[in-house]
Amino acid sequence: MVLERFKVPFGAPAVGLDIDRGSIKAVQIGVGSGGYTLQHVGYRKLQPGAIADGEVADQDLLAYELREFWASHSFKGKTVYLGVANQKVVVRLLDFPRMSPEDLKGAISFEAQDHIPMPVDEAILDYVVLGPQEEGSDLDRILLVAAQKEMVSRYSSVVHTAGLRAEGVDVKALSLVRSTLPNSLFDDEGAILLLDIGTEITNLVVAQGGSPTLTRFIPGGSGFLAQAVAESADLPEEEAERQLMNPRLRLGPEESGEEVEGSEEDDDFDPALMYDIRRGLEDATQTLAEDVQRSIEYHYSQPGSREVTQVFVSGEGALVGGLDAYLGDLLGVETRRGTPLQKLAGNKSNVPDEQLRVMEPVLAVALGLALEEA
Numbered sequence: 283m284v285l286e287r288f289k290v291p292f293g294a295p296a297v298g299l300d301i302d303r304g305s306i307k308a309v310q311i312g313v314g315s316g317g318y319t320l321q322h323v324g325y326r327k328l329q330p331g332a333i334a335d336g337e338v339a340d341q342d343l344l345a346y347e348l349r350e351f352w353a354s355h356s357f358k359g360k361t362v363y364l365g366v367a368n369q370k371v372v373v374r375l376l377d378f379p380r381m382s383p384e385d386l387k388g389a390i391s392f393e394a395q396d397h398i399p400m401p402v403d404e405a406i407l408d409y410v411v412l413g414p415q416e417e418g419s420d421l422d423r424i425l426l427v428a429a430q431k432e433m434v435s436r437y438s439s440v441v442h443t444a445g446l447r448a449e450g451v452d453v454k455a456l457s458l459v460r461s462t463l464p465n466s467l468f469d470d471e472g473a474i475l476l477l478d479i480g481t482e483i484t485n486l487v488v489a490q491g492g493s494p495t496l497t498r499f500i501p502g503g504s505g506f507l508a509q510a511v512a513e514s515a516d517l518p519e520e521e522a523e524r525q526l527m528n529p530r531l532r533l534g535p536e537e538s539g540e541e542v543e544g545s546e547e548d549d550d551f552d553p554a555l556m557y558d559i560r561r562g563l564e565d566a567t568q569t570l571a572e573d574v575q576r577s578i579e580y581h582y583s584q585p586g587s588r589e590v591t592q593v594f595v596s597g598e599g600a601l602v603g604g605l606d607a608y609l610g611d612l613l614g615v616e617t618r619r620g621t622p623l624q625k626l627a628g629n630k631s632n633v634p635d636e637q638l639r640v641m642e643p644v645l646a647v648a649l650g651l652a653l654e655e656a
Contacts, residue, residue, distance in 0.1 A: 294359030295321075296449045298457075298651030299441075301344070301364075303333040303505065304481030304598065306351050309648040310358065317627030318653070323638070323645065324355040336368030336483050336499070338436040341443070348444035356632065360446045363651040364437055365454040367483050370430035372398045373453060373497035375412075375584065377421040386411070390426065398428040406431055406451075412493045416586045423586075425494060427453055450654065454478070455485035455497045457650025462594050462620040463489055472591030473581065476620065477574065477609075478646055479503045479599025485647070486574065488581050490588055496581045500573045504598035507566045514562025515555055525559050526602050533563055533604035534611065567605060571612035578613070594620035596646035622646045625653065 300307040308324040332344040352360075374397045378389060390409055395402045405428040415421040434451050441448045458476040467474055473495070478485040480503040488496040504526065512522035525531065530551065574593075581587050593615050595606045600619050610617025623642050629635055 296361040296363045297357050298648040299362040299364055300648040300651065301333060302481045304328060307644060307648045309645055309652045311652045318625060319628045320626050320631045322355060322357050323631050323633045324351060326351040337433055338440055341436060341440050344440045345443040361449045362441060362446050363654055364448055364451045365457055365647050365651050366429060366434065366451060367454040367485050367499050370433045371453055372428045374426045375495055376424045376426055377415050378424050380420055380422050397426060400430055404431055405429065406434055452651060452654055454647045455487040456494055457647050458485065458487055459489050459494050460653040461622040461625060461646050461650035462596055464624065473588040475590050475593045477593060477595050479595065479597040481505050481598055486577055496577065498577050507563055507599060510562040510566035511559050515558035530556065531559060531603050533567065533608035567608055568612060571609055575613060590615055593617040596620040596643040598644055600643035619643060620646055622649045
């Protein structure tokens with residue numbers, strides 16, 4: 283599903299480009315007889331102020347960062363696939379009487395204003411027919427997506443200024459269905475919840491039978507986790523962000539006798555500090571779990587909804603030790619870290635397999651955007 287597609291010359295596969303407040307992440311894949319192959323991976327931390335609340339805040343700064351990012355990598359071509367996630371993107375699940383594609387397009391254009399919180403003439407609209415509302419129904423379930431034109435235009439303008447070409451714009455949450463939902467679960471009798479905890483926005487999508495049925499953007503991501511740590515442990519925000527990746531940190535009940543490998547800072551280990559860090563993280567994760575639970579309950583209120591049987595977590599937040607299991611305990615649903623690399627048949631990129639496995643969760647959105655092109 284694509285919010286907007288632009289005409290570009292035929293060439294190398296488009297690069298899936300995931301930009302948020304904290305970083306730029308990009309993935310390029312190739313398609314062969316054996317399946318998808320990873321060709322190149324890029325990552326760059328962003329200077330503060332380029333992105334705010336999922337939108338372009340400083341066009342000149344972001345264009346500069348993109349130029350520097352592209353110059354430091356060896357992507358083929360200059361075509362990219364953008365992802366968006368903010369409060370100016372709306373995803374709605376609607377039911378329409380079954381009709382011809384031409385009539386449906388007209389009906390959606392006519393009724394869209396009743397379902398989106400922005401003027402239709404200021405929005406980019408797209409939709410996909412998911413199929414019958416339920417077996418034997420004369421109603422078709424339609425996934426409608428709307429995004430504010432000006433917001434999308436700012437992203438496209440930055441990409442152009444950076445010397446790149448935007449082939450299309452998609453919703454980040456929907457890209458997770460392509461990258462993080464295991465193929466083996468496409469026909470699962472239950473519903474699967476995908477949760478990408480980015481730097482400042484958490485993307486949530488519920489999928490049934492391989493199709494998205496609920497999408498939410500939850501304010502707060504790994505930055506919210508770091509802020510909670512900074513407050514509970516009285517640490518500077520930069521140090522709090524570093525502590526999120528501390529190998530000694532693990533949420534949930536600690537196992538006696540558990541050893542942590544590679545602990546060069548054992549002599550400086552402060553049990554009291556670690557307690558405060560864990561307390562802040564657990565409080566923040568509980569808040570996130572409450573938001574997720576509300577989304578699950580809304581899902582259950584919809585006709586034809588199935589039980590959420592599994593949750594897959596990705597994004598920067600998924601790198602926090604034990605967060606997936608702790609979140610699962612709070613939700614009462616089996617929860618594990620997503621493995622988007624399972625969609626690939628091989629790795630021919632600039633990143634070795636071992637390092638790729640470490641950074642795998644943060645590439646979920648970028649990979650999903652690249653798979654839209656493939």
